[in-house]
Amino acid sequence: MGTFFDFIIRTSVVLLVFLVPLAWSPWTFEAFEFSKQYLLFFLVLLGLFAWIARMVLVEREVRFKKTPLTFFVFLFVAAALLSSLFSADRWSSLFGHYGSFSDGLPGILASAGVYFLVTNAVRQPRFLLKPFFASAALAVFLAYLSLFGVLPQAGFNPVAENFESFSVFLAFLISLLSFFVIRPQQNQLPFAGTIVLLVSAFGLLLAAHESTNWAVVFAGLLLSLFAGLLQRLWTGEAGKIRGLGLPLLLLFLTFVALLSPAWPDLPWAFPLEPALSQRMSWGIALDTVSDNAKNLFLGSGPGTFALDVSLHKPVSLNQTDQWQTRFDRPSSFFAGLFATTGLLGFLLYLALLCWFFLVSLAFLRKQESMPFLLGAAVLAAGQVAHDQMTALQLSFWLFLGLCQVSWKIPARETRFSLPRTAEFQLAARAALLLVFLASAAAFFFGSRLYAADMKYAASVKAAPYFPAAGIEQGQEAAGLNPWQAEYRIFLSRLHLQRALAELQKPENLRSKEQVSKDVQLAIAYARGGSVEDQRIVGALELSSARVASWETLGTVYKNIASAPGALDWGIRSFETAIALEPANPVLHTELGKLYVKNEQFDKARERFQKAIELKPDYAQARMQLALIAEKEGNAGKAIGQLHDLVVRFPRDSETLFQLGRLYYNEGEVAGAISQFERVLAGAPNHSNALFALGLAYESQGRIQEAAQKFERVLQLNPGNEEVRRKLQELGRESIIRE
Numbered sequence: 001m002g003t004f005f006d007f008i009i010r011t012s013v014v015l016l017v018f019l020v021p022l023a024w025s026p027w028t029f030e031a032f033e034f035s036k037q038y039l040l041f042f043l044v045l046l047g048l049f050a051w052i053a054r055m056v057l058v059e060r061e062v063r064f065k066k067t068p069l070t071f072f073v074f075l076f077v078a079a080a081l082l083s084s085l086f087s088a089d090r091w092s093s094l095f096g097h098y099g100s101f102s103d104g105l106p107g108i109l110a111s112a113g114v115y116f117l118v119t120n121a122v123r124q125p126r127f128l129l130k131p132f133f134a135s136a137a138l139a140v141f142l143a144y145l146s147l148f149g150v151l152p153q154a155g156f157n158p159v160a161e162n163f164e165s166f167s168v169f170l171a172f173l174i175s176l177l178s179f180f181v182i183r184p185q186q187n188q189l190p191f192a193g194t195i196v197l198l199v200s201a202f203g204l205l206l207a208a209h210e211s212t213n214w215a216v217v218f219a220g221l222l223l224s225l226f227a228g229l230l231q232r233l234w235t236g237e238a239g240k241i242r243g244l245g246l247p248l249l250l251l252f253l254t255f256v257a258l259l260s261p262a263w264p265d266l267p268w269a270f271p272l273e274p275a276l277s278q279r280m281s282w283g284i285a286l287d288t289v290s291d292n293a294k295n296l297f298l299g300s301g302p303g304t305f306a307l308d309v310s311l312h313k314p315v316s317l318n319q320t321d322q323w324q325t326r327f328d329r330p331s332s333f334f335a336g337l338f339a340t341t342g343l344l345g346f347l348l349y350l351a352l353l354c355w356f357f358l359v360s361l362a363f364l365r366k367q368e369s370m371p372f373l374l375g376a377a378v379l380a381a382g383q384v385a386h387d388q389m390t391a392l393q394l395s396f397w398l399f400l401g402l403c404q405v406s407w408k409i410p411a412r413e414t415r416f417s418l419p420r421t422a423e424f425q426l427a428a429r430a431a432l433l434l435v436f437l438a439s440a441a442a443f444f445f446g447s448r449l450y451a452a453d454m455k456y457a458a459s460v461k462a463a464p465y466f467p468a469a470g471i472e473q474g475q476e477a478a479g480l481n482p483w484q485a486e487y488r489i490f491l492s493r494l495h496l497q498r499a500l501a502e503l504q505k506p507e508n509l510r511s512k513e514q515v516s517k518d519v520q521l522a523i524a525y526a527r528g529g530s531v532e533d534q535r536i537v538g539a540l541e542l543s544s545a546r547v548a549s550w551e552t553l554g555t556v557y558k559n560i561a562s563a564p565g566a567l568d569w570g571i572r573s574f575e576t577a578i579a580l581e582p583a584n585p586v587l588h589t590e591l592g593k594l595y596v597k598n599e600q601f602d603k604a605r606e607r608f609q610k611a612i613e614l615k616p617d618y619a620q621a622r623m624q625l626a627l628i629a630e631k632e633g634n635a636g637k638a639i640g641q642l643h644d645l646v647v648r649f650p651r652d653s654e655t656l657f658q659l660g661r662l663y664y665n666e667g668e669v670a671g672a673i674s675q676f677e678r679v680l681a682g683a684p685n686h687s688n689a690l691f692a693l694g695l696a697y698e699s700q701g702r703i704q705e706a707a708q709k710f711e712r713v714l715q716l717n718p719g720n721e722e723v724r725r726k727l728q729e730l731g732r733e734s735i736i737r738e
Contacts, residue, residue: 012047087301118401168382175220182228209263299342452481
């Protein structure tokens, strides 16, 4: 039986090393991190269970090896648990933020599990290098297939969803391979295979130019050269130059790339994902821990960096092309760790790293440990430069553990000999059975979460074409995973869209009951409530600190503003959203629009001016300011302001349309036509501009041209009753019947 458990342990570790970097799912909405975290968690759970079962059933003794880092790892995990307990969003801490997952508590626990599994159950660390290199080679091969268009998904690599994280993995791989080129006697791969994989991995880096990526590669190559030459010195091979040529050439090329401000346009390239700068990431982290005493010591909670970005986003970000992007990851793992776990988690993690590298100095002469020390060092450098995705997370903790196994320190173990009485053996087996059942329950629970994300993916795919099917799939996703606010936000928006689509139908075909029910469901999925005796948990009940939840609720109420109390609820919703994301000019503008509907023009003007302060080139807020003048009865002033705005933003279709509308209302039909035609030149399917242009043509007696515009509006909006009436007035009934 001991052999069986050893096989399970060995297999689970090998599968971890080989499969996690490659895990990717086309069936779930979150294709990368969700699958990797799922696989990581359950393979670690399987390995730990087999390890415990072997001790209880075979060895009749519980043994736990103490490594130099054991104390620090336990303290870091305890800090993460404590931070999660007081998290700003407990569900994000418990499951990880949707889209990244590795930053949540399960990712931290799985990482610690990898470390303890390796240090307690792995005896020969080098056997794991072969599955690692096999996995890396397959990942590089798939990336090339994507790069050259063989795979349908452009820029695909199975390791991470963005090239920045993949580049850290490549730097890690390149550093290890360079070391083995310098020290071939320690290499377990054929020398030719090592060279091919090394050159291929470096070639992928040429497909995207980003200075931070090159800095990590440069640091890794320097470390590999230093480690290789140091071992040559100790073994009396310092005078040999064999094996140095390729690493030195790659180091030189990396240095040139690092200093190059730009990169030539290539026919093939990996897209770079927009990201926060290092300065912004650390600024957000510092602002977060400065909020209050709890954040200073415990942070905002694992998995909550997206909330920190919303709350402390710098205004300067509004002047960039990514001003509407809601970033959920820092540019540095350390910045995210500082923000989400506070001083306690951050300092404990730093202490863990410092103690590891300090202790490593005593074992530098151990040749077997050098590749693992090198790998851990490069990955730690990568954590400074980029956020840490699951494949990097696994690799770091794996190599941290393997390095200590390779030191072969005389084991310091905590031992508990188990009584050999029949009664105790029965109790021990019963306890082990409970652990097995708990593990099976966790697996079943995880399977539900995985199935939920598959349903969510199906819902997103179906919703634009088959709204009812999209809603059905979304409801199944929310049923399978009732703790994911993301699904409920999406369902709220789907129900609102269906209600608005129903309202576009002719009155005789419109279902008022369906509209009413969809509006109720849209509110319930956002806020929570009961619809037809069915209690629905809302996104806000799961995550009241998430801006998107409040923004969605405000949007629902904005679209039903004529309903009793809706306007007040909409205003409160957007006010709360602004409190959570004060630097977002869109939220201030949306709140201002609600104040306009409520005829609170001074408050509306204040919101629009705040939006302009946050983003001076935000045309929407400036346009709304001009429209307040119209509401106050000064159309001439409004036209003047809109005209100035059109000069500044000549391609803003909404501003052009509003200027045309005001011209038309003031009887300046020729000016109105000019503006509507400018709108349609940039947006041919702008329904309002088409309809308004039709009215303008009609007022000039250009009936044929007017009818053509109305027909086009009807094609775009088949159920629009007003357009049908217009066509009837113009004698185009045949078009309506068609």
